[in-house]
Amino acid sequence: MSRSAPRAGRYRRPFPPIGRYALRVAALAAALGLWQLLTGLDVDLWLRFSQFPTVTDVAHAFADRLLGADYWTDLTDSLTRILTGFLLAAVVGVAVGVLVARSRLAEDLLGPLLEVVRPIPAIALVPVAILLFPSNEQGIVFITFTAAFFPILVSTRHAVRALTPVWEEAVLTMGGGQWRILGSVVLPGALPGIFGGLSVGLGVSWICVISAEMISGQYGVGYRTWQDYTIVNYPGVFVGMVTIGVLGWLTSTAVELLGRRLTRWLPRTSYVPGARPAAPRAPVPARQAPTAAHTDQPSDTEEARDEHLV
Amino acid sequence: MSTSSDTKPDLRTVDNAPSPVRGTRLTLHAATLGRPDASVLEGVDLDITPGEILTVVGRSGCGKSTLLRTLAGLLPPLAGKISQDGQSLAGPTAERALVFQEDALLPWRTLRANVELPLAIRGLSRPNRRTQAEAWLARVGLAEQARQLPHRVSGGQRQRAQLARALAGAPHAVLMDEPFGALDAQTRAGMQDLLVEVLHGTGATVVFVTHDVDEALFLGDRVALLGAGRLISVREVPRPRERAAHDNPARIALRREVLTSLGS
Numbered sequence: 001m002s003r004s005a006p007r008a009g010r011y012r013r014p015f016p017p018i019g020r021y022a023l024r025v026a027a028l029a030a031a032l033g034l035w036q037l038l039t040g041l042d043v044d045l046w047l048r049f050s051q052f053p054t055v056t057d058v059a060h061a062f063a064d065r066l067l068g069a070d071y072w073t074d075l076t077d078s079l080t081r082i083l084t085g086f087l088l089a090a091v092v093g094v095a096v097g098v099l100v101a102r103s104r105l106a107e108d109l110l111g112p113l114l115e116v117v118r119p120i121p122a123i124a125l126v127p128v129a130i131l132l133f134p135s136n137e138q139g140i141v142f143i144t145f146t147a148a149f150f151p152i153l154v155s156t157r158h159a160v161r162a163l164t165p166v167w168e169e170a171v172l173t174m175g176g177g178q179w180r181i182l183g184s185v186v187l188p189g190a191l192p193g194i195f196g197g198l199s200v201g202l203g204v205s206w207i208c209v210i211s212a213e214m215i216s217g218q219y220g221v222g223y224r225t226w227q228d229y230t231i232v233n234y235p236g237v238f239v240g241m242v243t244i245g246v247l248g249w250l251t252s253t254a255v256e257l258l259g260r261r262l263t264r265w266l267p268r269t270s271y272v273p274g275a276r277p278a279a280p281r282a283p284v285p286a287r288q289a290p291t292a293a294h295t296d297q298p299s300d301t302e303e304a305r306d307e308h309l310v
Numbered sequence: 311m312s313t314s315s316d317t318k319p320d321l322r323t324v325d326n327a328p329s330p331v332r333g334t335r336l337t338l339h340a341a342t343l344g345r346p347d348a349s350v351l352e353g354v355d356l357d358i359t360p361g362e363i364l365t366v367v368g369r370s371g372c373g374k375s376t377l378l379r380t381l382a383g384l385l386p387p388l389a390g391k392i393s394q395d396g397q398s399l400a401g402p403t404a405e406r407a408l409v410f411q412e413d414a415l416l417p418w419r420t421l422r423a424n425v426e427l428p429l430a431i432r433g434l435s436r437p438n439r440r441t442q443a444e445a446w447l448a449r450v451g452l453a454e455q456a457r458q459l460p461h462r463v464s465g466g467q468r469q470r471a472q473l474a475r476a477l478a479g480a481p482h483a484v485l486m487d488e489p490f491g492a493l494d495a496q497t498r499a500g501m502q503d504l505l506v507e508v509l510h511g512t513g514a515t516v517v518f519v520t521h522d523v524d525e526a527l528f529l530g531d532r533v534a535l536l537g538a539g540r541l542i543s544v545r546e547v548p549r550p551r552e553r554a555a556h557d558n559p560a561r562i563a564l565r566r567e568v569l570t571s572l573g574s
Contacts, residue, residue, distance in 0.1 A: 174428040175404030265418035
């Protein structure tokens, strides 16, 4: 978002709101502080924190892990699995979603099958994966794929069906064919909805890849976390959980940022709750409330969006 | 016409040729129009001559839009025959451009990219379509806004961009479905002016649907009246036509100058 120099004047953003970052860091620190306090003092009210590892225990365990080779193998294994499954699901999910939304034949052929398979939790497909695939690795990717596939499919289907018909008619009366409509209207127009599906799909993918690794993996963050649990290494379990949390957050942020980048054209509301004035600006008393039909100049208020905060 | 020769894009017609008409004849013969479950217009006989501006008036729901969408080829006739220059219509083509009342610009494309779309479909090279799109936007007074997204310009500017996009495809007929219906009176008058100015010289046949009788009489060579599920009559607008005053090259030149110096 910071590389907006060529569009200066349209997407110019004056200052990163440092105050808001500080607030976010402070909230996180407060949560960790509370954790440390409850576990350090061995608080045993109804909830029992005496058995719980402290933040420092977990931090030590984390530091030890980071020095070992296994941690990085686990990390790359899990990431490879989820990225493979998720990317496959993104491609196939969008393709099938568009097909089902645009073709009655495809809807009749695929619709019932998809609707029956959809409610089955992906993790319940572990037996299927074991039967079908020669290796565990492929089985885990399959489960990750299935997990992400349905949210992406459903969002794509809805987004394509909700497209404004005049866009398509406009392209038809310019002499455009079906491929032109697909490339110039359907895909770009459905993109906001597709990204909704991608975000949800990625979340479900993480749940499933970790669960699948716990059940049948060799290496992987989920596998390691379960191993630590079976040998009663609780700080290790928390290291695994924190790792999953951070990886999930990073990947969903990546999807979110890509989505915003590709759908910058979306009109956004000018109203930003609690926003501060965007920049030192000359007072413009007369033009404070432009009506929609007369805003010949782009309104500056849109700059106040907080795209950089995820 | 000569005033715009330097900026005017390829229009398939030589600018100072005696008869720049490249319009097309659209004929409806005993046509029933509508959707299969509900016909809207029955027994329509209408001959739209090359290069004329035919305005169509009628109340809401009388089938004006249906007539236009049928002429565009988006809706097949339920009965009868519809032809262009003697040949039956077979679906939508770039020869008959449609201008919609609502926002039909693709919101993720800048105005220029929207105008480039029909040129891209025609297979023009990127630099070529860029120059042509910019020339068209300049003609409708949007040179400054070429790189804006549709939602960042006013409703009137969006309709001007739509007009530019329709004309950029060099259609033989321009079908306009209440294009100024959502605009306020002042913007609307400016748009009517602009339409007369821009269409002047393209020679395209125009079918212009409106519910505003004054607009119909101002713009049209002939006015078709629709009502009660049929075409009531087609009336010639008496000469001299009011819009002829707006068609005057000297006036057009002055208007352009005023617009330029106002920077709009």
